[in-house]
Amino acid sequence: MKILVTGGAGFIGSAVVRHIIENTADEVMVVDCLTYAGNLESLAPVANDPRYAFSRIDITDSKSVNEIFASYQPDIVMHLAAESHVDRSIDGPAAFIQTNVMGTFVLLEAARSYYASLNDERKAAFRFHHISTDEVYGDLHGTDDLFTEETPYAPSSPYSASKAASDHLVRAWNRTYKLPTVLTNCSNNYGPYHFPEKLIPLIILNALAGKPLPVYGDGKQVRDWLYVEDHARALYKVATEGKIGETYNIGGHNERKNIDVVKTICNILDEIVADKPGNIASFADLITYVTDRPGHDMRYAIDATKIQKELGWVPEETFESGIEKTVHWYLNNKEWWQRVQDGSYAGERLGLNK
Numbered sequence: 001m002k003i004l005v006t007g008g009a010g011f012i013g014s015a016v017v018r019h020i021i022e023n024t025a026d027e028v029m030v031v032d033c034l035t036y037a038g039n040l041e042s043l044a045p046v047a048n049d050p051r052y053a054f055s056r057i058d059i060t061d062s063k064s065v066n067e068i069f070a071s072y073q074p075d076i077v078m079h080l081a082a083e084s085h086v087d088r089s090i091d092g093p094a095a096f097i098q099t100n101v102m103g104t105f106v107l108l109e110a111a112r113s114y115y116a117s118l119n120d121e122r123k124a125a126f127r128f129h130h131i132s133t134d135e136v137y138g139d140l141h142g143t144d145d146l147f148t149e150e151t152p153y154a155p156s157s158p159y160s161a162s163k164a165a166s167d168h169l170v171r172a173w174n175r176t177y178k179l180p181t182v183l184t185n186c187s188n189n190y191g192p193y194h195f196p197e198k199l200i201p202l203i204i205l206n207a208l209a210g211k212p213l214p215v216y217g218d219g220k221q222v223r224d225w226l227y228v229e230d231h232a233r234a235l236y237k238v239a240t241e242g243k244i245g246e247t248y249n250i251g252g253h254n255e256r257k258n259i260d261v262v263k264t265i266c267n268i269l270d271e272i273v274a275d276k277p278g279n280i281a282s283f284a285d286l287i288t289y290v291t292d293r294p295g296h297d298m299r300y301a302i303d304a305t306k307i308q309k310e311l312g313w314v315p316e317e318t319f320e321s322g323i324e325k326t327v328h329w330y331l332n333n334k335e336w337w338q339r340v341q342d343g344s345y346a347g348e349r350l351g352l353n354k
């Protein structure tokens with residue numbers, strides 16, 4: 001199969017591409033415009049494979065998007081390209097509306113006209129898989145509540161509102177135009193190649209540098225953590241085996257308070273890093289509480305029963321095994337994150353961006 005992956009140079013997209021090239025016989029075309037979050041070095045492990053190709057395209061550019069559909073002739077589209085950082089969406093929401101809403105609209109329209117051009121056999125095989133977040137459901141206050149596929153949408157931030165809008169567009173294109181779509185909503189991911197602005201890599205790298213470890217508010221916000229490679233396996237399963245028009249929630253069954261995530265990282269680092277920076281006895285000494293994020297959701301938790309029952313997917317990593325692997329990955333891959341930190345990685349800082 002030929003799979004077109006938008007946002008394939010990002011954190012989750014690159015994990016999906018590595019998964020497909022390393023574990024299947026399929027071909028991949030990455031479509032990514034390389035914003036600050038796009039990093040071709042995250043695709044280095046598969047970059048020389050003849051089944052891998054890259055095309056630098058902004059998904060809001062409908063001419064280029066239509067051209068890549070016509071020239072590549074994909075069997076499946078996996079749409080991950082997005083602006084993804086909540087804090088950035090609060091500071092500047094325009095890019096989120098542009099990429100997440102307009103970009104999804106452009107892709108759906110390109111997919112619709114491409115789909116119309118296919119013969120019946122290829123039509124029957126075609127899928128448009130939209131990758132979204134559990135943040136579209138808003139937050140939970142009871143300790144036992146879980147997000148199911150039927151939970152009403154109640155997004156809190158410009159990021160989650162833009163993702164909710166894109167989900168609605170995808171469902172409408174399925175219902176109105178019979179475009180064969182599948183949709184997934186996933187909890188917080190973590191793991192290798194995660195951009196250092198996000199909580200887990202930020203804490204690991206600040207700790208190694210002896211910098212304060214910022215924790216929003218009282219740190220009691222609960223997130224359900226999923227190891228990114230488990231997510232990549234789930235996404236491939238839904239793209240290839242999911243039922244048309246359906247939504248699947250994906251979660252790790254790993255709910256943790258943010259403060260406990262930070263303390264777990266500190267404990268792992270205390271055990272493996274002999275030379276601690278400054279005069280600290282434990283990395284936990286660096287924990288610093290900072291003013292809470294406006295509109296901060298209290299708790300997210302996913303009920304992933306449907307994907308387990310219908311597609312047989314369960315995560316392989318527990319939070320403990322996944323976070324241990326992640327900390328070791330950052331310790332063993334300094335070059336990757338140092339090149340992100342100094343701006344020399346293959347993203348927009350190279351001046352490649354339009």
Ligand code: NAD
Binds near residue numbers: 084133189195
């Ligand atoms: P990311 O920010 O790491 O990567 C996004 C990628 O999209 C980057 O490579 C960027 O260059 C590209 N991109 C952005 N705007 C583009 C545009 N206009 N045209 C082409 N490419 C563009 O994001 P991520 O964490 O890998 O998330 C991927 C998807 O998964 C997003 O849709 C996000 O909403 C969703 N998601 C993320 C999480 C999470 O925990 N990170 C959880 C659930 C769902």
